[in-house]
Amino acid sequence: MLKTLVADTNAIFYLMIVVGVIGVLGKIVNQITLRRMITAAGNMSKSTHKLMKLVRAKYEHACMIHDTVDNVEAFVEKYIYEYRGFLLRIHTWKQLEIQSIWFSGALAAFGGLSSYIVSGFSERMYQYIGAGAAEMIALFVISQLSDEGYKIKAAKNYMVDYLENVCAHRYKKAKQTERDNIDVISPEGAGTSRAAVQKDAVQKKAAPREEPELSINIEGEPRRVEKEERVRQSRGAALKEKLEDNEQPALKEEAIRQILEEFLA
Structure with missing residues (x-):
């Protein structure tokens, strides 16, 4: 069976090709996803990116409940980690890039060893070794063309900057305005201000209390x-x-x- 797999078929070569394609695909997907994320994070207030809309909505909801978010960086990192650009998370695609390098080397070593066991030192064994080494080098170079970690950090910094320096102040200002509107009742509501109500209460407390007058009712009329x-x-x-x-x-x-x-x- 080993002889048939190595000598008569090219199954190991096909597997090496599939692994290489997966590594390149992971790099391409991450490049597109992170580029869109950075562009959207740079204009987060007007962005329609689904991650930006989700983070804005969750942040406003958290501020509404807890009045503030203590650790904004951890808040943003959580949603970046859970974000799925294309079927899988960004971290998963990054791992596929790295693992494809090692899988291609492992398949090349397995093919070369199997060919040596079947037919000794032969041309096919050198083909496995050469193809595996070339694929590993190519995948490594492709993975180093851009730094996904740096791009993720840049997108996170944009998002944290917007939430802390723009969204938080805007929310605090809106909340303070709402409190002021509650404290001071408008004249259209035919009401009085809280200060007037407190003044009336103080005057009522300061006014002397009148002693009740005891009277005897004779034919429905009070008499002292x-x-x-x-x-x-x-x-x-x-x-x-x-x-x-x-x-x-x-x-x-x-x-x-x-x-x-x-x-x-």
Whole structure:
């Protein structure tokens, strides 16, 4: 089976080609994804990039709940890590670039060793070794053409700068304006300001409290107790004087009648 795989077919060569294509594809995808990300991050306030819209929405939501975001860099890194440019994450494509170099070398070594076991030192063994070395060098050079880590850091710096220096201040200003609108009620609302309400409350507290007046309701009309007492005392004194001055029975009866009427009233 090993002889058939090595000598009669070119399966290992095909696998090496597939691995090389995957490495190059990972580099191309990362290049396109990171270029778009940097362009969108540079104009984050107007960008329609899905990552930028997601980060803006999540940041505003976090500020609404917690009033502020303490670690903006960690906040941005989380969404960059979870972002899928094309099917896979940026970090995954980067790993495919690196792993393709080692897989191509491993396949070349396996092919050369198998060819040596089957037919000794032969031309096919040197072909495996030469093709594997050339593919590894080519993939390594392609992977070094651009620095994905630097581009990710640049995009992150743009995003952090916008969130901390623009979005945060804008949110704080809007929130302060909202608080001011709540504190001061507009005249169209037919209300008074909080200062006027507090002034009225202070005046009510400072005003002397009036003692409740005890009254006796006679035929539905209130009467003060003190006034009634004074009237009774004055009438009683007048009647007493009359009794003392005039000892006639008729006057006594009249006085008694008036006293009874007064008390019955």
